[in-house]
Amino acid sequence: MDLQLKDKVAIVAASSKGLGRAIALGLAREGARLTICARREDVLEETAREIRDETSAEVLAIPADVSQTADIHKVVSGALDKYSTIDILVNNAGGPPVGGFLDFSLDDWRKAVELNLFSTVAFSREVLPVMKNNNWGRIINITSVAVKEPIDGLILSNTVRAGVTGLAKSLSREFARYNITVNNICPGRILTDRIIQLASIRAGKEGRTAEEALESMGSDIPVxxxxxxxxxxxxxxxxxxxxxxxxxxxxxxxxxxxxxGLF
Ligand SMILES: NC(=O)c1ccc[n+]([C@@H]2O[C@H](COP(=O)([O-])OP(=O)(O)OC[C@H]3O[C@@H](n4cnc5c(N)ncnc54)[C@H](OP(=O)(O)O)[C@@H]3O)[C@@H](O)[C@H]2O)c1
Known part of the structure; x- marks a missing residue:
């Protein structure tokens, strides 16, 4: 199947590791030109080099914290300076901390909103006018299965990702006539540093090793x-x-x- 992604210009946020990195690599393999970002510059540069080496794709790497709107502006303007357009935006970020309602201060809530919801708003706000002008665009938000079935002990994620889902639905309707689609991908348990960290926390509580916790996290998945x-x-x-x-x-x-759940 020809996906017609050759030379499309994509921003993949939070993409030096894990899901963001895999998406960036997947797009590069289809011939897309990339802008990637993350906070740790050395890890980001290494990822950019690996993607270039494997795919020969153009990869612009911009160190950025997506919870900072000035950094988001830096990423989008860097992409526009280099490629003059943006066709695809993947909104991704790190995951918020683990805990229940009484574990978090109002400041923790603010930070979770900034990291996972506000970053999606800010990136989309910068990119949608470009896509609208092109009469084509793709926005993909990485959320979580928590939007289908809230996960105990992840109250920040459960709450904030529901906001992203509402935003995406509204944007999808508002911009559909411009050939801009807006969709969310909800990861279950995918092997990245984030899931290893969650397994370690679970292991500590249950008095077993992270490997054992990871194995049990896999065993109750139907696959x-x-x-x-x-x-x-x-x-x-x-x-x-x-x-x-x-x-x-x-x-x-x-x-x-x-x-x-059915839906
Ligand atoms: N993996 C799963 O099974 C799973 C399940 C449900 C939901 N999710 C969600 O999917 C998203 C991606 O998860 P992942 O598993 O790929 O995580 P990960 O393996 O921890 O990777 C996170 C990536 O995002 C970057 N990042 C983190 N915070 C950032 C920030 N403030 N600004 C810019 N970049 C940032 C990291 O680099 P730096 O640290 O250098 O910035 C890294 O490149 C998270 O929101 C996670 O909660 C994952």
Whole structure:
């Protein structure tokens, strides 16, 4: 299937590691030109080099903290300076901390909103006028299966990602006539540093090793294992393509069958 992604210009946020990195690599393999960002410059540069070496894609790497709007502006203007346009935006960020309601201060709540919701608003605000002008665009937000079935002990994620889902649905309707689609991908348990960190926290509480906790996190998934980042990236690449032109306003889980709900 020709995804018609050759020379498309993509910003993939929070993409030096994990899901963001896998999506950036997946888009580069299809011929897209990239802007990637993350906070740690050395890790980001290393990822940019690896993607260039494997795919020969153009990769612009801009160190940025997506919870800072000035940094988001820096990423978008850097991409526009280099490529003069933006076709695809993948909104991604680190995950908020683990805990229940009484564990967090109001400041913690503010930070979670800034990291996962406000970053999506700020990136989309900068990029949508460009996409509207092009009469084409793809926005893909990385959320969580928590929007389908809230996860105990992840109250910040459960709450803030629901906001992203509402935003995406509204944007999908407002911009559909400009051939701009807006969709969410909901990871279940995918093997990245984030899931290893969650497994370590669970292991500490249950008095076992992180490896044992990871194994048990895989065993109650119908597919019987934790997912691979590239399994999620495949959906992102498809949603970014012309082939996904009639799919908008959706939240699609990539979870090996974990979520029990019908919708
Ligand atoms: N993996 C899963 O199973 C899973 C499940 C549900 C939801 N999610 C969500 O999906 C998103 C990605 O998860 P992941 O598993 O890929 O995480 P990860 O492996 O920890 O990778 C996070 C990436 O984002 C960057 N990052 C983190 N905070 C950032 C910030 N403030 N500004 C810019 N870049 C930032 C990191 O680099 P720096 O640290 O250098 O900035 C790294 O490149 C998270 O929101 C996570 O909660 C993941």
């Amino acid at each position: 019987g294992r934790i997912g691979r980042p590239e399994e999620l990236a495949s959906l992102a690449v498809f949603l970014a393509s012309e082939r996904a032109s009639y799919i908008t306003g959706t939240s699609i889980q990539v979870d090996g069958g974990l979520v029990k």
